[in-house]
Amino acid sequence: MSCEETGLLLDAALDGELDARSAMGVEKHLSGCTVCRSRYEARRNLAGTIHSYAEYFEAPQHLHARVQGKLRKEDQSDAKERPAISPIAKRWIAVAAGVVLFALVTTLVVNLLKRSSGSELLAQEVVAGHIRSLMTDHLVDVASSDRHTVKPWFNGKLDFAPTVRDLALQGFPLAGGRLDYLGGRPVAALVYRRNQHSINLFQWPSPAQDASARAASARGYNLLQWKQGGMTYWAISDLNASELAEFERDLRN
Amino acid sequence: MGRKIDLNRFEATVLPYLSAAYNLARWLSRNPQDAEDIVQESYLRALRSFDGFRAGGDGRAWLLGIVRNTCFTWMRRNRPEAMTMAFDESRYTATAGFQDPEAVLLEKIDSKVLHQAIEDLPYEFRETLILRELEGLSYKQIATVVGAPLGTVMSRLSRARKELQRRLCEAPQEAQP
Numbered sequence: 001m002s003c004e005e006t007g008l009l010l011d012a013a014l015d016g017e018l019d020a021r022s023a024m025g026v027e028k029h030l031s032g033c034t035v036c037r038s039r040y041e042a043r044r045n046l047a048g049t050i051h052s053y054a055e056y057f058e059a060p061q062h063l064h065a066r067v068q069g070k071l072r073k074e075d076q077s078d079a080k081e082r083p084a085i086s087p088i089a090k091r092w093i094a095v096a097a098g099v100v101l102f103a104l105v106t107t108l109v110v111n112l113l114k115r116s117s118g119s120e121l122l123a124q125e126v127v128a129g130h131i132r133s134l135m136t137d138h139l140v141d142v143a144s145s146d147r148h149t150v151k152p153w154f155n156g157k158l159d160f161a162p163t164v165r166d167l168a169l170q171g172f173p174l175a176g177g178r179l180d181y182l183g184g185r186p187v188a189a190l191v192y193r194r195n196q197h198s199i200n201l202f203q204w205p206s207p208a209q210d211a212s213a214r215a216a217s218a219r220g221y222n223l224l225q226w227k228q229g230g231m232t233y234w235a236i237s238d239l240n241a242s243e244l245a246e247f248e249r250d251l252r253n
Numbered sequence: 254m255g256r257k258i259d260l261n262r263f264e265a266t267v268l269p270y271l272s273a274a275y276n277l278a279r280w281l282s283r284n285p286q287d288a289e290d291i292v293q294e295s296y297l298r299a300l301r302s303f304d305g306f307r308a309g310g311d312g313r314a315w316l317l318g319i320v321r322n323t324c325f326t327w328m329r330r331n332r333p334e335a336m337t338m339a340f341d342e343s344r345y346t347a348t349a350g351f352q353d354p355e356a357v358l359l360e361k362i363d364s365k366v367l368h369q370a371i372e373d374l375p376y377e378f379r380e381t382l383i384l385r386e387l388e389g390l391s392y393k394q395i396a397t398v399v400g401a402p403l404g405t406v407m408s409r410l411s412r413a414r415k416e417l418q419r420r421l422c423e424a425p426q427e428a429q430p
Contacts, residue, residue: 015410043418046414071263
């Protein structure tokens, strides 16, 4: 343990608030370091000084009566303000309150679901898909930088033929592809690389019109979503936003 | 009927800690009259939120948490200047070429000097120091009272002591006549 670390733990050691391992570490350091040892002694001396000389202000005699009187008064005025309610009435009030609460919660939940509908929920799934692919080390089912290997691999696995482009010249070499599942349907996931970063490109057919890219970020990842030629695309990576936009431009050109 | 028993139970739970409440309010407000008002308001607040207190819980830490919060809002409302008052550096002129102030063994401290040095500590440091040194609370209890994580309590207390030590080194060891 260094002097700096010991300094941070000195007070907790003094107050007996350290776990056994840290306490032993501090002890060991103090036995070999005179600077920290003398600081420790000075700190202990200070604590003793405060105990002995700093005043503990006892509540004055009259305060007890004053506080108690005030409490009684408050208690009585409270009792007066609230007329007695019979147990039966109480039960009915509870039932009514329950019904109102249920209605409120239901409305709230429905509204929340409505609000985070569509693309927001999908974005969450895209992020989850990306993280999952990195965590389980299951980035690709077919590992190849050759699009003529990757594209046919999807045959018979999807009800559409994904767009697979070679972007090695633009600095985004293809690493492979895999099947994933997003928004309640199987989708194609292509993996591209830029230096040490992985880009997941999800795509599936959607009837919507072409739309230019929309950027978002979540949990430290950058996302881009766009629609082109009857396909929806989502690109996600820990790459910075401008390089991800560059990837999107290269892919579309 | 039920409320009467509640009041008795309430008083049995928190009235024993009247001095703890007063001591904290007194050190934080630095004024005996203010401290009394703060304590009274704290007990009324405590009564109103007694339903939220778990029977068999730590009554002292619960009450002191309320005193602490009451004191903070009371001071901001009634003594805003005290909450923003800067530390009077002039009282503690640094002694040139002093040895490591953290390692100085203070002897024969005048209790007036000590009192003043503690009162001059920044609010949060003072609060943590009083709860630890005078109330003898554990770090965990202090964390409950001030509503801060354990690590924050630890570092505040450490800084409070360091600051106090430094100021006492620099203060005249005997009170000026």
